[in-house]
Amino acid sequence: MDDSLGFYEVSTKEKAYFAVRLIVSVVLYALIIAVIGAMVTEGADGERAKATFLIPAALFFFLLYILRNGLFIGLIKSFSVKLGEKQLPEVYKIVSDCSYRLGIKRTPNVYLLQAGGSLNAFSKKFFNSNYVVIYSDLLEAYYQGDKDAVEFVIAHELGHIKRNHFIKELFLAPSAVVPFLAAAYYRGCELTCDNIGKFFNPKGALSGLLMLAGGKVIYRELNLEAYINQEKTDASFWRWLVEKFLSHPNLYKRLLNVYDPTMVSKFKVSASSKPYKYDTSEVLEKIVDADKADYSRYMPK
Ligand SMILES: [Zn+2]
DSSP, rough: OOOTTTTSOOOHHHHHHHHHHHHHHHHHHHHHHHHHHHHHSSSOHOOOOOOHHHHHHHHHHHHHHHHHHHHHHHHHHEEEEEOOOBBHHHHHHHHHHHHHHHTTOOOEEEEOOOTTTTEEEEEEEEEEEEEEEEEEEHHHHHHHHOOHHHHHHHHHHHHHHTTTTTHHHHHGGGGGSSSSHHHHHHHHHHHHHHHHHHHHHHHEEEEEEEHHHTTTTGGGOOOOOHHHHHHHTTTTEEEEEHHTSSOOOHHHHHHHHHTTTTTTHHHHHHTSOOOOOOHHHHHHHHHHHHHHOOOOOGSSO
């Protein structure tokens, strides 16, 4: 369990890769300072001039970073609907309640973005403000009765803010020189945020991830056990390799993580011997019975 809050579990992968990235970054910062220091104090005139050029160069890249992120926030504000007490208040309330319970001091700015059918959400930090952007297809699922799944996704996004992932990333940037390290860390962060989402809505953790896998209507038809078994039945070198480049673990790994944190390692052990089985009937029943929503709007007219 998390040391300070004690109610959600921080992924061991996030902890381990954070430690490695921190060490690499600190070493690189020290190295950069030492090299610049040596250029200024011991270098010839030409080297000293190069060292002084590094300050405006660093400033230039910082300004580029501000510009890129500022424009992105500007785009969100231009093309999204801002949620609040007078705009989809029930969804805004989920965000403000989860924020309060997570100890996030100010409720983030929440936006609804029409994203052409994508089922997703993301969060972002810019200076002192936090943003949560929810894609409209996900909110359609909410208004069709899939409240648990959407609550899980919202809490997951707030998890990134709670864990200060955006600020940490800035400081850890130098460690990106180590291939695959940053992506491995991001995947650990995703598992932690799934745990945070699960804390707020355990049922939504399963239905939410299944929804991301199969879509907001078809997910109800999916066999959870068979899907999770893909971790073993679909294992291949290429799937292993591609994961090294990705910021998110595959969805069946994420499902295993929220179902039981020890399942991933147990699964690996059992994979070579006999088919993996565990009883999911109760969980499946809960998902299927979660809501009897009206799906007629998705039917061909
Ligand atoms: Zn995430």
